[in-house]
Ligand SMILES: Nc1ncnc2c1ncn2[C@@H]1O[C@H](COP(=O)(O)OP(=O)(O)OP(=O)(O)O)[C@@H](O)[C@H]1O
């Protein structure tokens with residue numbers, strides 16, 4: 111069926127790539143290797159350099175320094191139309207004066223595919239994106255979601271070496287976005303090609319990706335599977351960007367890999383850190399924490415910090431607490447329903463956790479909350 | 481009455497309803513107001529366009545005596561057909577030359593930065609601020625047998641060429657005058673083309689030349705059509721430029737009309753020429769509209785220029 115689309119993936123090697131504009135550095139010494147057949151997502155806040163990186167790979171932008179290799183071949187000086195990569199844009203970029211079928215035929219015509227073969231390829235591609243029978247329509251006669259599917263079909267019909275997507279679902283509403291996310295995942299599994307996906311939606315990245323590269327200020331902060339990023343964030347930025355967290359910030363007193371810090375009168379400890387920073391930020395995930403009305407309710411070995419309850423939200427499957435830490439910052443705790451304790455907003459309580467949990471990171475925030 | 485006394489709520493409702501009805505009926509004459517507002521404009525159009533047109537049509541069959549003799553005169557004389565043919569041909573050439581000159585210019589405007597673009601726009605508009613007469617005389621000075629252009633050509637060992645008192649001179653002058661009418665619609669239409677589509681096209685494997693001809697040009701087509709129409713139609717009725725830069729031996733229809741009416745007091749013949757020019761123009765436009773409609777239906781587009 112989609113056998114023509116299927117094939118081995120392509121390796122993309124981005125090495126020390128920098129893109130400087132007159133007044134800013136959009137991409138700053140980025141290195142990233144995308145493995146054949148991998149689904150990798152570039153995730154990061156607005157202006158962090160995701161689109162620029164993708165455009166550098168696609169060949170729409172010239173790099174300032176560094177190199178990009180596709181399957182071991184340098185492409186820095188290869189123009190976009192010779193790179194053989196499929197690109198899906200946030201704004202669809204369908205040709206308005208061509209029908210759906212003509213749009214999808216366009217890349218095949220550039221490759222001088224025989225007419226008869228074009229026809230079957232177009233039908234296959236339309237079937238893959240669930241739009242059989244729409245070939246004669248014009249783009250403006252389609253909904254946004256349908257247009258984006260056509261854009262996918264057009265970008266994949268010529269069996270590109272890899273598929274690059276820049277926030278392809280950004281313009282769609284939530285329901286449609288979730289539906290198309292699953293379709294993209296399915297298509298990736300079907301065709302087994304290398305996919306590079308750009309988004310600033312953390313949840314979308316978790317659903318789709320084999321690996322995620324976290325961008326910040328034109329640099330990659332960390333690359334890894336979602337579990338790696340969530341459980342072993344390399345920086346406070348990554349910890350905050352990937353899911354909810356509670357951060358305890360204080361100067362660190364270290365002796366070798368063992369460390370402790372004095373957080374407003376409480377001695378905090380945790381797992382040994384590779385590199386012990388001077389100003390520490392101990393990160394704990396909501397499900398690693400517990401709350402109790404009194405310190406005595408917590409198990410003996412636990413680390414305990416006094417807090418004030420700001421909110422106690424009933425979620426059906428459990429409770430979510432919002433807490434005020436002694437330094438004024440906010441803590442988030444999720445507990446199973448069985449551990450309900452009747453705490454109410456305004457109550458004094460104790461947050462506690464096992465000293466085997468937590469990740470000590472360098473406190474990179476310039477302004478500290480007091 | 482007694483009901484309404486017992487039921488003040490309903491009474492109030494009723495009052496509101498009748499009040500509403502009164503307000504509605506009071507508003508009704510106001511609904512005509514758009515038409516009323518259009519009346520002065522319609523009167524102006526009738527006075528300035530419809531009346532002279534009707535008058536010309538009337539004169540073409542009524543002067544000097546009632547009957548079709550003016551049309552017979554036109555049909556019988558091959559010279560008349562030659563003038564009509566030359567007029568259409570020169571107008572068509574003007575439009576074509578304007579298009580060839582304006583297309584790259586407008587494209588350059590679209591792809592250049594804001595400052596350069598503003599400068600290019602001013603250069604297009606400057607001729608608008610200069611009198612047509614002065615510009616035509618300037619061309620005479622430049623193009624005459626011992627003028628600047630022939631002088632420069634002589635340096636290269638060429639010429640001298642006859643550049644005025646013929647169709648060449650007319651074309652040079654008309655193209656210069658009409659160029660802005662081609663550049664502006666072209667620019668407007670090209671500016672509407674999403675240049676990101678060219679990126680998409682190159683990502684799909686199209687060479688820059690293919691992206692330009694298969695994506696950019698079709699999408700900029702409306703500007704080509706409206707610009708060409710503007711130039712062509714204005715060129716048909718041009719008088720001053722052909723009169724100053726052309727020759728009586730290669731007359732255009734507006735000069736011919738002037739000659740018939742002013743020189744020979746042949747109001748009827750002058751009117752026939754005018755009517756025939758109008759009919760020929762309408763016929764051409766009709767044909768074009770038909771072609772556009774076909775190509776537009778193919779593009780699934782509703783509404784548009786014509
Ligand atoms: N053509 C350009 N000229 C100058 N600066 C640019 C240009 N393109 C991008 N930049 C700058 O480079 C930085 C990175 O931009 P980029 O578009 O890659 O961000 P992004 O991560 O895709 O953001 P978003 O999520 O908002 O799309 C931004 O600060 C932007 O202002």
Ligand SMILES: [Mg+2]
Pocket residue numbers: 160161162276
């Ligand atoms: Mg972007």
